[in-house]
Amino acid sequence: MKEPNTPKACILGLCPRCGQGGLFDGYIKIKPRCPACDLDYAIFDAGDGPAVFGILIVGAIVAGLALYVEFTFSPPYWVHAVLWAPLIVVLSLGFLRLSKSTLLVLQYKHKAGEGRRL
């Protein structure tokens, strides 16, 4: 079987083995199996990883922008609330799906799993 394009599978949320079937059943719920190659998605467990990456990366982006706007323009506080609250929601929701598919595809590619005795 041909190795799928990893960045494409991460961005589009495709099966890490065949690159054809989708990973998601809804927004971030993972399907039980790949509809194309029947890969069992139950082997994947990203845990809290996608949320942690989202918090750290979105937080860094928004905090940097907020500091830039504050020190450059010194707007009233309501401007910060109007700017950053929607941006946090949009970036968090967009980044969560991307980070979840990325972690699952990389788990498959690097055969990551529970610790095992040799």
Ligand SMILES: [Zn+2]
């Ligand atoms: Zn597949």
